[in-house]
Amino acid sequence: MNNRQVILTAVARNQPATRPMPTLPEPSIERASADGFAQRVEAIGGTVVPISALTDIVSYVQTRFPPPARLVSTLPDLPLGERLSDPLVPGHTLETVDLALLMGSFGVLENGAIWLDSRHLPHRALPFICQHLALVVSSRALVPTLHDAYRRLSPDTFDYGVFIAGPSKTADIEQSLVIGAHGPRSLTVFLLTTDPSR
Amino acid sequence: MSQRFVSHAQAASQFLTDEARTDWHDETLWFIRQKRDKSAHALPEWEALRELASGIKDHALSELSTYLTQFEQNALANGIQVHWAATAAEHNQIVLDIIRQQTGPAAPRVVKSKSMLTEECHLNEFLIKHGVEVVDTDLGERIVQLRQEAPSHIVLPAIHLKKADVSATFQQHLGTEAGNEDPQYLTEAARHHLREKFVSASVAITGVNFAIAETGGFVVCTNEGNADLGVHLADVHIACLGIEKVIPRQEHLGVFLRLLARSATGQPITTYSSHFVRPRAGQVMHIILVDNGRSTQLGRPEFRNSLKCIRCGACFNTCPVYRRSGGHSYHNAVAGPIGSILAPNLDMRKNADLPFASTLCGSCTNVCPVKINIHEQLWHWRQTLTAEGLAPPAKTVAMKGMAWVLGHPTVYRLSGRIGRWVMQHVPALVNNRLNPWYKGRDMPSPPTQSFGEWYDKNRSRV
CATH class of the missing domain: 3.40.50.10420 (NagB/RpiA/CoA transferase-like)
Structure with a gap:
């Protein structure tokens, strides 16, 4: 027998009688509040910038990342940064990106995480190798919990996906929190809200 | 990788020689346990x-x-x-x-x-x-x-x-x-x-x-x-x-x-x-x-649950033994309480000391996010290892001696009397470093008589 058969035979022999599969909780009834989400993102080290239109991003970014900063953006209609169209570009060439500006699919209220996946990512390395990361998420695309989040992610719809919750961080040196471990040194979340009262 | 095998207890005593550092290690991990509590209770x-x-x-x-x-x-x-x-x-x-x-x-x-x-x-x-x-x-x-x-x-x-x-x-x-x-x-x-x-x-x-x-x-x-x-x-x-x-x-x-x-x-x-x-x-x-x-572990009903582990480390942070002995004392890739129930499955002889590196307080089980009965498995491993003749020698000798004394009423009564007399009159004879129990603990204060003696004396009054 090959390894595979040896292992599967041993597992089949030793596994106990079938135990039932538990049922997951029902979807949340309450809506996820934009304010609650913003507080959560700030609590995990992110910065939230409320915007009422995507064009608001331009001046914010231009002020903070003036030339010769290298910007890469996936927002189609903004006059900002380079587009990456060729996914085969070696990830190493992105090492000099100062700011990557990407569209997030949705946010999760309970932990401040934002989902991004291969359908909206020009290169998987981009949100990790850039010095600073900015994500755009709509306040209408927020879910209360991770259970709700996975309900939105039907299996087999993405090749790669990631929840990003705050900037990269470490506390490996005597438990002192340091922001900017290997990945982005900061995370800015542009929270798009069309509610005029905000 | 050291060539000479050092048991958990030996490595722990080495770790404990630097008291200030041990306290710091203990407090740092307890702080993380508290952060876990705050988050869980929310x-x-x-x-x-x-x-x-x-x-x-x-x-x-x-x-x-x-x-x-x-x-x-x-x-x-x-x-x-x-x-x-x-x-x-x-x-x-x-x-x-x-x-x-x-x-x-x-x-x-x-x-x-x-x-x-x-x-x-x-x-x-x-x-x-x-x-x-x-x-x-x-x-x-x-x-x-x-x-x-x-x-x-x-x-x-x-x-x-x-x-x-x-x-x-x-x-x-x-x-x-x-x-x-x-x-x-x-x-x-x-x-x-x-x-x-x-x-x-x-x-x-x-x-x-x-x-x-x-x-x-x-x-x-x-x-x-x-x-x-x-x-x-x-x-x-x-x-x-x-x-x-x-x-x-x-x-x-x-x-x-x-x-x-x-x-x-x-x-x-x-x-x-x-x-x-x-x-x-x-x-x-x-x-x-x-x-x-x-x-193999899957086929052991009393240890199967250990395979549910998601490697969060909560049982480490809460463990009074881990916090005061450090991860290296466990001589296994996974230390702490969960490591102590996983390691004997990999090598029972080499890791026979690990299930004894616990007070069986049960805190590990209480914090485990997948509800592994860690402290019960530690206890089960002690039974299994003892049955295999792999329990630490000092414990085996002590247990055998104890069994002999308990099996001979005359010896039991006599040794009780001698013990009480010694602890009352020459406590230094047991309160010294040669007594493994005394290491880290005081001996209890001895009663003046055993329950047997008290009963004999008071039975007539009933």
């Missing part, structure tokens, strides 16, 4: 979540052969190459073969993110012996790798070290300023050092937190982003996972990811929870499914 449904996680793992283990097959089929359909390793040695050989096949005669450069499985298999030593440069990219793991040490905690690999230690190590290996102990400065130095490794690596190795049978994909969690940086820049991704990591459905991740980071550090979720399903264009992806004793 979720009213916490206990229901633990129950759910435990139930999903029970179910997954009961149909593991089916889920492994389903996972394999889906992974293959996704364009991932799947390998099976029955032992640690086979796992290491598969990794080496993939690296050789990829890089040919050129000196391969490999980056690796945290994986307790590869620690269990001693992959680094094996690769280095075969001329492969392998760089651990988690900051804590890189620190201990530069010091040629093993991680002392599964989530916080360098928790046994102080800033000054890291500063000295970085000065020696990375050329940082002598005496600069600022964590920000030291982390920045490591960032530059490791970026260079990331961009030049051709192969990236990662562990796996959860593998999903339904999709053939898997999830890797980090705070630093090191797993993703390695994988997305290298041509080849090798993911190593123990066969017990397979869960049935993607939606089950909602349960486990809510529990994992809250239990580990008190964070609501790790910074990055990366879902790998298909390789990117031009990339080759391998998965190695490793047994290494897990199928």
Whole structure:
């Protein structure tokens, strides 16, 4: 027998009688509040910038990342940064990106995480190798919990996906929190809200 | 790796000689336990979540052969190459073969993110012996790798070290300023050092937190982003996972990811929870499914539950013995209470001391997010090891002596009387370092008479 058969035979022999599969909780009834989400993102080290239109991003970014900063953006209609169209570009060439500006699919209220996946990512390395990361998420695309989040992610719809919750961080040196471990040194979340009262 | 075997108790007494440092270690880990509590108590449904996680793992283990097959089929359909390793040695050989096949005669450069499985298999030593440069990219793991040490905690690999230690190590290996102990400065130095490794690596190795049978994909969690940086820049991704990591459905991740980071550090979720399903264009992806004793453990009803572990480390942080003895005293890749019930399955003789490195207080069981009955398994291992004749010799001799005394009423009465007399009149005879009980405890104050004597005297009055 090959390894595979040896292992599967041993597992089949030793596994106990079938135990039932538990049922997951029902979807949340309450809506996820934009304010609650913003507080959560700030609590995990992110910065939230409320915007009422995507064009608001331009001046914010231009002020903070003036030339010769290298910007890469996936927002189609903004006059900002380079587009990456060729996914085969070696990830190493992105090492000099100062700011990557990407569209997030949705946010999760309970932990401040934002989902991004291969359908909206020009290169998987981009949100990790850039010095600073900015994500755009709509306040209408927020879910209360991770259970709700996975309900939105039907299996087999993405090749790669990631929840990003705050900037990269470490506390490996005597438990002192340091922001900017290997990945982005900061995370800015542009929270798009069309509610005029905000 | 030391040649001479040092038992947990011996290593713990060595650890305890530096009292200030022991206190610091103890308090630091307790602080993390408190952060876990705060985070857990903020979720009213916490206990229901633990129950759910435990139930999903029970179910997954009961149909593991089916889920492994389903996972394999889906992974293959996704364009991932799947390998099976029955032992640690086979796992290491598969990794080496993939690296050789990829890089040919050129000196391969490999980056690796945290994986307790590869620690269990001693992959680094094996690769280095075969001329492969392998760089651990988690900051804590890189620190201990530069010091040629093993991680002392599964989530916080360098928790046994102080800033000054890291500063000295970085000065020696990375050329940082002598005496600069600022964590920000030291982390920045490591960032530059490791970026260079990331961009030049051709192969990236990662562990796996959860593998999903339904999709053939898997999830890797980090705070630093090191797993993703390695994988997305290298041509080849090798993911190593123990066969017990397979869960049935993607939606089950909602349960486990809510529990994992809250239990580990008190964070609501790790910074990055990366879902790998298909390789990117031009990339080759391998998965190695490793047994290494897990199928045997699955067949032991009293120890099977240990396979539910999601490696959060909560049982370490709460354990009064771990906090005061440090991870290295456990001489096993996974230390702490969970390591003490996993290790005897790997090597009963070598790890016979570990189930005794516990007070059986049960705190580990109380914090476990998947409800493993850790303290009960520690107790079961003690029974099993004693039956196998592997219990620590001093305990065996003491127990045999005790059994003989208890089996002979005259000897029992006489020795009781002698004991009480000695403790009353010459306490120094037992309150000394030759008495193992006295180490760390005071002897109790002796009663003037035994219950038997008291009963004889008072029976007539009734």
